[in-house]
Every structure is written in C-alpha cells, then in structure tokens.
Amino acid sequence: MRETRKGREARGTREAESGADEPTDLWPGAPPSRIEDYAVVSDLQTAALIGRDGSMDWLCLPRFDSSASFAALLGGPEAGRWRIAPLAGGVCTHRAYRDDTMVLETLWETDEGTVRVIDFMPVRQTQPDIVRIVEGVSGRVEMGVELVVRFDYGRVVPWVRHSGGRWVAVAGPDSLWLDTPVALRGENLRSRAEISVGAGDRIPFVLTWAPSYEPEPRRYDPERALADTDRYWSEWVGHCTYDGRYGAAVRRSLLVLKSLTYAPSGGIAAAATTSLPEQVGGPRNWDYRYCWLRDAAFTLQALTGGGYTDEAKAWRDWLLRAVAGDPKDLQIMYSLTGRRRLAETELEWLPGYEGSRPVRVGNEAAGQFQLDVYGELLDGLHSAREAGLAGDDDAWTLQCLLTDHLESVWREKDSSLWEVRGPRQHFVHSKVMAWVGLDRMISTAERSGLSAPLDRWRATRDAIHDEVCERGFDAERNTFTQYYGSRGLDAALLLIPRVGFLPPEDPRVVGTVDAVRRELCQDGFVLRYRTDADPTGEHGTVDGLPGDEGAFLACSFWLADALALTGRTDEARELFERLLEVRNDVGLLSEEWDPVARRHLGNTPQAFSHVGLINTALTLDRGPAHSATGSPTQSAR
Numbered sequence: 194m195r196e197t198r199k200g201r202e203a204r205g206t207r208e209a210e211s212g213a214d215e216p217t218d219l220w221p222g223a224p225p226s227r228i229e230d231y232a233v234v235s236d237l238q239t240a241a242l243i244g245r246d247g248s249m250d251w252l253c254l255p256r257f258d259s260s261a262s263f264a265a266l267l268g269g270p271e272a273g274r275w276r277i278a279p280l281a282g283g284v285c286t287h288r289a290y291r292d293d294t295m296v297l298e299t300l301w302e303t304d305e306g307t308v309r310v311i312d313f314m315p316v317r318q319t320q321p322d323i324v325r326i327v328e329g330v331s332g333r334v335e336m337g338v339e340l341v342v343r344f345d346y347g348r349v350v351p352w353v354r355h356s357g358g359r360w361v362a363v364a365g366p367d368s369l370w371l372d373t374p375v376a377l378r379g380e381n382l383r384s385r386a387e388i389s390v391g392a393g394d395r396i397p398f399v400l401t402w403a404p405s406y407e408p409e410p411r412r413y414d415p416e417r418a419l420a421d422t423d424r425y426w427s428e429w430v431g432h433c434t435y436d437g438r439y440g441a442a443v444r445r446s447l448l449v450l451k452s453l454t455y456a457p458s459g460g461i462a463a464a465a466t467t468s469l470p471e472q473v474g475g476p477r478n479w480d481y482r483y484c485w486l487r488d489a490a491f492t493l494q495a496l497t498g499g500g501y502t503d504e505a506k507a508w509r510d511w512l513l514r515a516v517a518g519d520p521k522d523l524q525i526m527y528s529l530t531g532r533r534r535l536a537e538t539e540l541e542w543l544p545g546y547e548g549s550r551p552v553r554v555g556n557e558a559a560g561q562f563q564l565d566v567y568g569e570l571l572d573g574l575h576s577a578r579e580a581g582l583a584g585d586d587d588a589w590t591l592q593c594l595l596t597d598h599l600e601s602v603w604r605e606k607d608s609s610l611w612e613v614r615g616p617r618q619h620f621v622h623s624k625v626m627a628w629v630g631l632d633r634m635i636s637t638a639e640r641s642g643l644s645a646p647l648d649r650w651r652a653t654r655d656a657i658h659d660e661v662c663e664r665g666f667d668a669e670r671n672t673f674t675q676y677y678g679s680r681g682l683d684a685a686l687l688l689i690p691r692v693g694f695l696p697p698e699d700p701r702v703v704g705t706v707d708a709v710r711r712e713l714c715q716d717g718f719v720l721r722y723r724t725d726a727d728p729t730g731e732h733g734t735v736d737g738l739p740g741d742e743g744a745f746l747a748c749s750f751w752l753a754d755a756l757a758l759t760g761r762t763d764e765a766r767e768l769f770e771r772l773l774e775v776r777n778d779v780g781l782l783s784e785e786w787d788p789v790a791r792r793h794l795g796n797t798p799q800a801f802s803h804v805g806l807i808n809t810a811l812t813l814d815r816g817p818a819h820s821a822t823g824s825p826t827q828s829a830r
C-alpha cells in the first residue's frame with residue numbers, strides 16, 4: 194500500500210474541528226443503491242448491509258434493534274456510512290460470499306488493476322467488530338475510504354479524535370474505534386483517506402463498537418478473525434442435512450436465517466432493517482427488527498427441516514420465556530430479548546429510502562390481536578417434538594393454557610397475519626390456523642399419551658372446521674375468501690392444503706388455488722391480497738392503508754407449494770425456479786418483488802422469504818412431509 198499525499202498530511206487531525214473546509218465528494222454524483230444491491234454480514238447479534246458500490250449503509254449497534262450508526266440506507270451518506278471503493282467510483286464487477294459462509298468478497302476489476310475487499314463480522318465474543326480487508330490482486334488501484342459515523346439513526350455527529358494510534362468517534366452512550374494502518378483525515382465532517390493498493394497488499398480496517406463510558410476495547414487480529422469466522426460458518430453449514438437439488442440456495446437461505454438470530458436469547462429477527470418500502474415513495478414502511486411468533490415459528494420449521502435442532506431448542510426456550518405469564522397477554526411479537534413494549538415512532542429527520550416516508554422504529558402491530566399466531570405457535574411446538582426435540586413439561590403446560598385461551602377467542606374478529614390496520618374481520622386464514630392449533634394439540638396428546646380434555650378439543654376443532662367451510666367459502670366462485678362475506682381473496686389461503694385443513698385434491702382447495710392464480714398473480718408472482726378490494730375499509734381498503742405494494746415473496750413460494758401438493762409439480766418447479774432468479778447476486782431475498790420495475794421491495798434480508806424458499810425446496814424434493822407450519826394430521830370432513 195502507498196499512502197497518498199493527502200493521507201500523510203492528515204495525521205492527528207480532529208475531524209470535528211476541520212469542519213466544512215472542503216465540500217467536495219470523494220465519489221461525486223454516486224447514485225443510491227437499490228434494495229437488491231445489498232449483501233449482509235452478521236455477528237449473530239446485529240448485521241451490516243453493504244452495497245455493490247462498497248458502501249456499508251446500514252448498521253445498528255450493538256444489536257439488530259439498536260439505533261443505527263450508519264443509516265445511509267434511509268437518509269443518504271449524510272446519515273452515516275462507510276465506503277471503501279476505487280476512487281474511479283461505480284459498482285463492483287463481481288461479488289460473492291466465500292463458499293458457504295457469511296464472509297463477503299467484493300471484486301473490483303479496473304483498467305489499472307484488480308482489488309478485492311473482504312467484509313465480515315466475527316461472531317460476537319464481547320464487543321461487535323466489523324472487519325474490512327482490502328487486498329491488492331493485480332496492478333495498482335487508487336482506492337478511497339470514507340467513514341461517516343452518525344449515531345442515533347443519522348442524527349448525532351460524534352467527536353472524532355486519534356488516540357494511541359486508534360481513530361475514535363464518541364457521542365452519548367456510543368463509541369466506535371477504528372484500527373488500521375491507514376491515516377484518516379477529517380474533512381467536511383467525514384473521515385477520509387486515499388490509498389494506492391498494489392498486488393500483494395493487504396490492508397485491514399477493524400471497527401469496534403463499545404459503550405463510551407467503558408475502557409477502550411481490545412484490539413483484534415483481523416487475519417485470525419477471518420480464519421475463525423470462515424471456520425465458524427463452514428462448520429455450521431456442515432450440519433445441514435438437506436442434500437437435494439437446490440442445495441446451494443437452501444444453504445444460503447439457512448445461513449441468512451442463522452444470521453438473523455440473536456444468539457444470546459435465541460430470538461429471530463424478521464429482517465435486518467426498518468422502513469424499506471413495500472411501495473417506493475409510499476408510507477408502507479415498517480420496522481422488522483423484532484421477533485414475530487409467526488415468522489419465528491415458520492423459521493423454526495425451516496431450520497429443523499434443514500437439520501438444525503439446537504436452534505429449534507433455543508427458539509423454544511426463547512418462546513417459553515417471552516410468553517410466560519397469562520396467555521391472554523400473549524403478544525404477536527416481542528423484542529429479541531422478549532421485551533413487550535415496541536412503541537412505534539417516526540424518525541422525522543430521515544427522508545426515507547428513495548423518499549419513502551415515514552421512517553418508523555417500533556411496531557404498533559405488537560398490540561394487535563392476530564388469531565393465527567396461536568395456530569402457528571402450537572404447530573411449531575408440535576413440529577419441534579416431531580423433529581425429535583425432547584418433550585418439555587413447561588412447554589406442554591404452556592401449550593395447554595394457550596389452547597384453553599384459543600377455545601375462548603377463536604370466534605372473535607382479528608387483524609390477520611397481514612396485520613391490517615383497517616377494521617378487524619373474521620379472516621378465514623386466521624380461523625384455519627385456530628383449527629390447526631387444536632388439531633396439533635389433539636395429535637400430540639393422542640400420540641404421547643399426555644393428559645388433555647380431548648373430547649372438548651375435538652368438538653371445538655370440528656366446530657371451527659364447519660364454520661370456515663360454511664361462512665368462509667364462496668360456492669358460486671368455488672373459492673375460500675379473505676374473510677367471512679368478503680369477495681376478496683387472500684394468498685394465505687394457499688396454506689390450506691399444506692396445514693392439512695383439507696386434502697389437496699378437495700375441489701374447494703383446487704378452486705381456491707385457481708382463484709388465487711387468476712386474481713392475485715402479477716407476472717406469475719403472488720400479491721397478498723388486493724389493496725383496493727374492500728370499500729368498507731377505513732381508507733377504502735382492507736388494510737386501512739393508502740397505496741399499493743409488490744408481490745409478496747413468501748406467498749409466491751406458498752403458491753409453488755400448493756401447486757406441488759395439488760399434483761402440478763412441473764408448474765411448481767417452474768415457479769420455484771423463477772423465484773430463485775429474483776434472488777440478488779449473493780442469494781438474498783427481501784420481502785417483496787416489484788414485477789413491473791423488476792426490483793426488490795421491503796425489508797431485507799427477510800426471514801419469511803427465505804423460509805419460503807427452504808420449505809418449498811423441501812416439498813419439491815421430499816414431498817409434503819411437514820406443514821408450512823407443520824404436518825397435515827387430518828383429512829377432510
């Protein structure tokens with residue numbers, strides 16, 4: 194490495210003092226990244242998003258749901274980011290994770306030479322570290338480094354100083370420490386350097402977060418950390434039991450799910466981000482950095498399907514702790530540690546992703562009544578037992594209490610799995626999942642001989658079944674409906690055969706799958722529901738929200754499942770392989786896909802979408818061995 198002239202002059206400056214003396218940009222006019230441009234690295238407590246332009250634009254420290262120290266994703270470079278890229282600008286020529294790991298390698302091939310940047314987060318020991326190693330491959334490339342730290346989601350400009358050879362940014366409770374042989378200079382409230390990287394050079398940058406009131410964090414050997422991180426992920430992937438045709442895609446999705454797991458508690462975040470829009474420029478922007486019982490139950494089944502029983506056990510332990518107490522106080526989501534209060538607020542100082550406002554933290558849906566979660570939970574615990582997780586007395590006690598409660602609430606209207614913000618309805622999928630909850634409890638008690646009020650449970654299960662078939666089915670159109678009396682459809686109805694509510698060959702199931710294909714598909718991908726379908730809704734829509742959204746990727750996987758289950762395997766495979774095509778260059782999926790603009794929408798990477806991928810791959814390879822949640826245990830009535 195050669196340090197450039199500006200770099201040498203910069204030693205010892207105080208960034209905050211140098212102010213706006215040089216308002217130039219290292220990469221003038223660089224466009225913002227699209228959602229699908231981001232790769233993720235994780236230390237199992239938080240995650241960073243890195244664009245194809247080499248810019249780390251999202252990083253919450255010290256946890257997934259902490260304030261962001263880099264929030265360029267939602268506010269542009271001024272909201273904090275860390276870019277390492279050729280000064281010539283542009284995006285990388287190639288990018289991939291190193292084998293089956295979460296170590297990212299980004300290659301820049303320029304006329305002058307080739308450089309690789311290796312990005313990773315060592316699995317957390319004490320403090321979070323982000324390591325970036327710039328490696329000269331051939332020739333010589335002029336690289337730029339720009340570090341803009343803005344604590345509290347872009348709002349707080351820290352004091353920056355150099356101390357004992359380390360670069361330090363401090364404000365309030367946060368401090369960030371950078372160890373690197375490169376001297377950064379303060380300029381325009383940013384820390385910058387230019388370096389000339391020749392073949393064989395290897396230049397490390399290690400950024401470590403610590404509470405500002407604690408002693409400075411220890412220094413980390415980046416090369417050793419790289420070897421350890423490589424080994425950790427390779428060993429983890431080595432436990433995967435899936436050996437089917439879609440091995441690489443399934444392993445990558447399992448790695449993403451693991452990356453979204455908050456290791457200290459076993460809780461699983463629905464996604465690494467907040468407020469990436471479901472419609473660019475619109476208000477459908479939500480915070481997903483929490484643990485949804487629904488998403489976690491689905492995730493658990495994908496993990497057990499892939500052979501990961503330790504994670505399943507950790508999730509069950511998390512669950513038992515989180516929901517402890519009165520079952521009527523059950524929430525549909527919790528923080529990663531099990532905290533209940535997730536008050537939703539808007540960060541008005543952030544312009545949002547491509548102007549998509551508001552940016553929200555917290556999630557009001559935490560207070561909703563969503564009937565389906567009882568079914569997903571009970572099914573998840575049932576599948577955990579089926580997957581060989583030893584029975585647990587506490588778990589069974591909890592399951593019985595939840596079932597008692599389910600029996601007393603299943604007739605109520607709810608907000609559904611889509612967390613609609615319009616009026617509550619008798620959503621058909623919710624009732625189906627109430628049936629699933631009772632069905633799985635009956636099955637567990639029957640098989641294991643655990644004591645249970647079986648006659649009563651059977652009567653309730655049958656009553657739900659009868660009511661759904663009577664009030665939730667439109668005989669004229671031969672389809673189940675979104676809610677009782679509605680003309681609208683719901684992609685969640687695709688789960689009916691998978692959860693065993695009716696057998697796949699039942700004409701009502703076939704009719705519903707056909708109706709969803711006819712009315713909810715856009716370019717073959719599936720919308721959750723029509724956002725304009727219900728004039729009785731608060732804003733003339735069932736979800737009470739203005740605007741529209743893209744195709745929901747999990748639902749598109751559910752359609753592939755339903756096609757496979759109803760015997761249309763070729764069509765199922767074709768759709769599944771189209772869905773694989775919408776993954777980004779490093780195999781990640783966000784929540785939604787815009788079939789018109791052909792781009793990712795919504796939070797990323799999203800567990801729900803990756804779970805869909807894994808479960809459909811398992812269905813295509815192994816047949817419907819288990820439901821999505823769980824195993825069909827009963828056939829038609």
Ligand SMILES: OC[C@H]1O[C@H](O[C@H]2O[C@H](CO)[C@@H](O)[C@H](O)[C@H]2O)[C@H](O)[C@@H](O)[C@@H]1O
Nearest residue numbers: 463479485487488556558610611612801
């Ligand atoms: O689109 C409206 C709702 O979107 C979010 O919910 C969605 O994501 C959840 C997490 O993956 C998932 O469990 C749920 O089924 C999805 O609808 C958001 O959290 C809600 O607040 C919002 O109303």
